[in-house]
Amino acid sequence: MQLTPFKLERYFARYEFNVKYLLCSSDCESLSVGDLLAFEPGAEEGLKHHWLGYTESSGAQSLRQEISRIYTGIQPEQVLVHSGAEEAIFLFMHAVLQPGDHVIVHWPCYQSLFEIARSIGCEVTLWEARLENRWAPDLDELKHSLRSNTHAIIVNTPHNPTGYLMPQADYQALNALAQKHGILLFSDEVYRELEYDPADRLPSACDINPSAVSLGVMSKAYGLAGLRIGWVATHNAPVQERMAALKDYTTICSSAPSEILAELALRHRGQIAGRNLQIIHNNLSLLDAFFAAHAESFEWVLPKAGPIAFPRLVGEDVEKLCNQLVTSSGVLLLPGTMYDHPGNHFRVGFARKNMPQALGQLEQFLDARAISGGLA
Numbered sequence: 001m002q003l004t005p006f007k008l009e010r011y012f013a014r015y016e017f018n019v020k021y022l023l024c025s026s027d028c029e030s031l032s033v034g035d036l037l038a039f040e041p042g043a044e045e046g047l048k049h050h051w052l053g054y055t056e057s058s059g060a061q062s063l064r065q066e067i068s069r070i071y072t073g074i075q076p077e078q079v080l081v082h083s084g085a086e087e088a089i090f091l092f093m094h095a096v097l098q099p100g101d102h103v104i105v106h107w108p109c110y111q112s113l114f115e116i117a118r119s120i121g122c123e124v125t126l127w128e129a130r131l132e133n134r135w136a137p138d139l140d141e142l143k144h145s146l147r148s149n150t151h152a153i154i155v156n157t158p159h160n161p162t163g164y165l166m167p168q169a170d171y172q173a174l175n176a177l178a179q180k181h182g183i184l185l186f187s188d189e190v191y192r193e194l195e196y197d198p199a200d201r202l203p204s205a206c207d208i209n210p211s212a213v214s215l216g217v218m219s220k221a222y223g224l225a226g227l228r229i230g231w232v233a234t235h236n237a238p239v240q241e242r243m244a245a246l247k248d249y250t251t252i253c254s255s256a257p258s259e260i261l262a263e264l265a266l267r268h269r270g271q272i273a274g275r276n277l278q279i280i281h282n283n284l285s286l287l288d289a290f291f292a293a294h295a296e297s298f299e300w301v302l303p304k305a306g307p308i309a310f311p312r313l314v315g316e317d318v319e320k321l322c323n324q325l326v327t328s329s330g331v332l333l334l335p336g337t338m339y340d341h342p343g344n345h346f347r348v349g350f351a352r353k354n355m356p357q358a359l360g361q362l363e364q365f366l367d368a369r370a371i372s373g374g375l376a
C-alpha cells in the first residue's frame with residue numbers, strides 16, 4: 001500500500017490552527033462539552049461516572065441504538081462505529097477491494113474516497129461533476145464507465161466540495177444501477193440533514209439498497225468533529241463483518257467519553273442540525289450577495305445542501321489569490337488544486353458564526369487590491 005499525501009488535510013495541518021479566519025471549513029460551528037451536557041439534566045453526573053475501560057468494538061449498544069434512529073430500516077446491530085468517517089472509509093476500501101478491481105468515484109471529492117482504492121492497486125475511474133452541469137455527475141457517463149470488474153461505486157451527496165445534492169430520481173437510478181450489476185455502493189452521507197429544503201433530503205442508501213454502505217459522522221451536520229465518532233450503516237453483513245475484523249488492527253474501539261457525548265448529541269440531533277442550518281442560511285445570503293457584487297470575478301452555483309461550495313475565480317490564479325489572502329488578511333480559502341481540480345476553483349465554507357467577519361476581510365482585501373490595480 002503506497003498512499004500519497006492527502007493534499008487537503010496537509011493544507012489544513014499547515015493553516016487551520018494558525019489563521020484568524022477559516023473561510024473554507026467543511027464542518028459546522030461546534031459546541032463545547034458544557035453546551036452538550038446542558039441538553040439533559042443529569043448528563044454531567046452521567047459523564048463523571050462514565051467508565052473509562054475499553055468499549056464495545058462495534059460501538060456501545062446504546063450509541064448504535066441512537067445512530068440507527070437516523071435510518072428507517074437499520075437495527076443497532078447493522079451499525080459499526082468508527083473513529084471519524086475517515087477510519088470507516090479506510091476500512092471499507094480495505095475490506096472490499098483487491099488489486100485490479102475497478103472502482104468508480106464521484107469526483108472532485110475528499111481525497112481518501114479515491115486515494116485508498118488507488119493505493120490498494122485498483123483501477124479508479126473518476127466520475128466527474130462539472131460546473132457547466134451545475135455539478136451534476138452524468139448517469140449515462142457512469143453507465144459507460146462500467147466494466148466487468150467494477151466492484152464499487154463511491155458517491156458523496158450532499159457533496160464536498162460543491163454543495164451538490166443529487167435529485168431523488170437520479171439517486172434512485174444510481175442505486176438501481178448498482179444493484180442490477182451487483183456493484184457495491186458506498187454512499188458518503190456525512191452532510192446529510194443539512195439540506196436547505198428538508199423536502200430534498202435523500203433516503204440513506206442503506207435504506208433503499210440492501211448491499212449499500214452508508215457513511216455518517218458527528219463532525220459535519222452536528223459540528224462535533226472533536227468527538228471523532230463516525231459509523232457505517234448497512235444490511236450488508238459480510239462487508240460489515242470484514243470491516244469489524246479490520247478495525248481490530250486500527251482503533252479496536254472508540255473513546256468512551258466520545259461515545260457517551262455522541263449519544264447525547266444524537267438524542268438532540270434535530271435541534272443541533274437546525275441551529276447549524278440557521279447559521280448556514282444567514283451566511284449563505286451574505287455570500288450570495290457577495291458573489292453578485294463580484295460577478296465579474298467569480299462564477300458560482302448556489303448549493304442546495306451542506307456548509308461548502310466551490311466557486312470559480314475568473315482572471316487570476318486561484319492558488320496565488322489564496323496565498324496572498326491568508327498572508328495579508330489571515331483568511332483561509334481552500335484552492336481547488338488541493339482536490340487536483342484544474343478549473344481555478346476554491347472551496348468556501350459558511351457554517352461558522354464568524355463567517356460574516358471573514359467575508360468582510362475578504363471584501364476589504366479585494367477592495368485594497370482593486371485600488372492598487374489588481375482583481376476587481
Ligand SMILES: Cc1ncc(COP(=O)(O)O)c(C=O)c1O
Binds near residue numbers: 026085156160
Ligand atoms: C465527504 C467527506 N467524507 C469524509 C470526511 C471525513 O470526516 P471525519 O473528519 O469526521 O473523519 C470528510 C471530512 O472533511 C468529508 O468531507
